[in-house]
Amino acid sequence: MSINLLALIGAMLTIATPLVWAGIGELITERSGVLNLSIEGTMYLGAFIGFLAAARSGSPWVGLLAAVVSGVVAGALMAFFVVTLGLNQHVSGLGLTLLLIAICEFTFRLLYAGDRPTLDDKFAVLFRGTDVLAQHWLTYVGFLVLAPVTWWVLRSTGLGMRLHAVGESFEAADVAGISVTATRYVALMVGSALMAIGGAFLTLAVLGSFTLDIVSGRGxxxxxLVIFARWRVWPAVLGALIFAGMDALQLQLAITSAFDAVPGELMLALPYLAVIAALAIGGRTVRYPGSYLKAYRRA
Amino acid sequence: MKFVLRGHEPRWLAPVAVLVAVLVTLALTAVPIRLAGAAPLAAYERYLVTPLTSTSGLHEVLLTATPLLFTGIAVAIAFRAGYWNIGAEGQFLLGAIGTTWVGTTFTDLPAPVALPLGFLAGAAGGLLWAVVPAWLKRRAGIDEVVTTLLLNPVALLVVQGLLNGPWRNSSSGFTDSDRLGSGFDLPALIPDSRVHWGFGVAVVVIVVAGVVLARTATGVRIKAAGQAPRAAEFSGVDVGRLQWRCALVSGAIAGLGGASQVMGVQHQLTAGISDGYGYTGVIVATLGGLGAIGVVLVALLLGDISVGAQNVSLVLQVPAQLGAMFSALLLLAVLSAMSWRRYRLQWRPRSRSGGSR
Structure with missing residues (x-):
């Protein structure tokens, strides 16, 4: 059994990229105390709108921009449901996921009835020919810009402090003059935009096409990952790398087929099981943000 | 002008809110129908009315509603107890696995033994999948939303792993299981139709659940545990134990849904055995007001729309996803309208005490 290690690392970084973008997006919204179950649908929306805009305009940049806008809209919608109306977060998030996926599939069927369209132009790989460094620019930005900047913003800026205050105790934040509503709206809109970029990466950079199972549970x-990382940026990035590494390994093993003992599905299931195990072992010590799952209403 | 909390809620308000939500949903779905080049009114008729006008259409509605009845009541029971089981999808799949296992292992069993065994195995599968999150919630207070949700993709991976590996079809080599023994075929409930006895089992389950929820002391306790856990605890209800039991019952019923789908429709395990029924179950339970009658009505409505959507996609070339869009929109619209009914519009701000909430 021979495995090309460099190719493996290269594939790992590519597979981890959408998880880093969308994971950091989810992390930001959860820091404000909102569990955003619309992530799966928002990634799907970003993938589809990004593809559609890129296919129509011929430019992946237009696609990316459209995906960001669609993500902001999805985030605002989610915020309207759970912040303005104060609806149950999991039911509205799940409902929005189902709605967004249905809208995208409907439009896709309508426009492309049955054929499999491809983009004329997608984001090219930088540094061709080298296994590890041959990545899309979104991968570089995700790991080298997005993650450190988010980490710094959450940790050292007034914006991060406000988010933290709202997420931990919205009553105290409100008393201190921080708008709970505005903070959560911004967190959801920014976070959802990042999720949409994560989805758009799949169509605009990796596949250059759109299929109905494009996101398939990445949300x-x-x-x-976010809960596994206990709402911290770097552990979330690490978690994304570990998951992507197992996925990449699983793909390589499937190709070489020299190693049938471990089914690929088991390796794909590991991140979920790892989170549940971490929750089980960590037990009560896993501290959720204080205002998790709660809608704010002034008493 | 601002919104203030109502002191008193008139009786007509809730039905009016639902009506408004339905109208909003219809108006919003007119956009995609128009985009697909069809006339909205004609399309609505085909969606909502046409399946109900023919016997075969009615049969299809009952068939399509069957899995939703199981997952809907399963979710409703858990939600009512304040246990947010988002995992009906996974529990449904594990039920299907359990039934497939007995159905392909004991192929020679006669129907009177095989059918109860199949349902039992399905319930056991669903129960098994519900145990871990419920136990973590009860023993360590770990939030069940995340654990139940994350077990859904794991369940799908288990199905795919089985179908790619040990359960791969032995005659065709395709990634679906062997056919179940013929004793495991659920007979038709209505002669010459595809409506099978799974529908009957679903109705029995729902009637029992409805009676327990609405007419017994246990039902009152469950409601109290869900709506005011502290007060329930104070008046002597063991909320933790009640939620644990409801979680397990919920998982078992979702598993029965998987059993019904395997024995009544597919007669084998396929990766697409659940068409998102567990997730749609959350819609059914929520829209149905977490009650038995509501669940039946909403499941039938969604079944109607789903059959109508197939019909419309063939006749008017409007993609069938309009059905899924409609149900998700309806959920969000009804929830929004119901949250608004607690507020009224106040035109001029009065004294502070009158306007505060």
Whole structure:
């Protein structure tokens, strides 16, 4: 059994990229105390709108921009449901996921009835020919810009402090003059835009096409990663790398087929099981943000 | 002008809110129908009315509603107890696995033994999948939303793993299981139709659940545990134990849904055995007001729309996803309208005490 290690690392970084973007998006919204179950649908929306805009305009940049806008809209919608109306977070998040996926599938069927369209132009790989460094620019930005900047913003800026205050204790934040509503709206809109970029990466950079199973549960993986990382940026990135590494390994093993003992599905299931195990072992010590799952209403 | 909390809620308000939500949903779905080049009114008729006008259409509605009845009541029981089981999808799949296992292992069993065994195995599968999150919630107070949700993709991976590996079809080599023994075929409930006895089992389950929830002391306790856990605890209800039991019952019923789908429709395990029934079950339970009658009505409505959507996609070339869009929109619209009914519009701000909430 021979495995090309460099190719493996390269594939790992590519697979981890959408998880890093969307995972950090989910992390930001959860820091404000909102469990955003619309992530799966928002990634799907970003993937589809990004593809559609890129296919129509011929430019992946237009696609990316459209995906960001669609993500902001999805985030605002989610915020309207759970912040303005104060609806149950899991039911509205799940409902929005189902709605967004249905809208995208409907439009896709309508426009492309049955054929499999491809983009004329997608984001090219930088540094061709080298296994590890041959990545899309979104991968570089995700790991080298997005993650450190988010980490710094959450940790050292007034914005991060406000988010933290709202997430931990919205009554105290409100008393201190921080608008709970505005903070959560911004967190959801920014976070959802990042999720949409994560989805758009799949169509605009990796596949250059759109299929109905394009996201296939990556949003749920991100939810797992964020909790596994206990709402911290670097552990979430690490978690994304570990998951992506197992996925890449599983793909390589499937190709070489020299190693049938471990089914690929088991390796794909590991991140979910790892989170549940971490929750089980960590037990009560896993501290959720204080205002998790709660809608704010002034008493 | 601002919104203030109502002191008193008139009786007509809730039905009016639902009506408004339905109208809003219809108006919003007119956009995609128009985009698909069809006339909205004609399309509505085909969606909502046409399946109900023919016997075969009615049969299809009952068939399509069957899995939703199981997952809907399963979710409703858990939600009512304040246990947010988002995992009906996974529990449904494990039920299907359990039934497939007995159905392909004991192929020679006669129907009177096989059918109860199949349902039992399905319930056991669903129960098994519900145990871990419920136990973590009860023993360590770990939030069940995340654990139940994350077990859904794991269940799908288990199905795929089985179908790619040990359960791969032995004659065709395709990634679906062997056919179940013929004793495991659920007979038709209505002669010459595809409506099978799974529908009957679903109705029995729902009637029992409805009676327990609405007419017994246990039902009152469950409601109290869900709506005011502290008060319930104070008046002597063991909320933790009640939620644990409801979680397990919920998982078992979702598993029965998987059993019914395997024995009544597919007669084998396929990766697409659940068409998101567990997730749609959350819609059914929520829209149905977490009650038995509501669940039946909403499941039938969604079944109607789903059959109508197939019909419309064939006749008017409007993609069938309009059905899924409609149900998700309806959920969000009804929830929004119901949250608004607690507020009224106040035109001029009065004294502070009158306007505060």
């Amino acid at each position: 749920w993986v991100c939810i797992a």
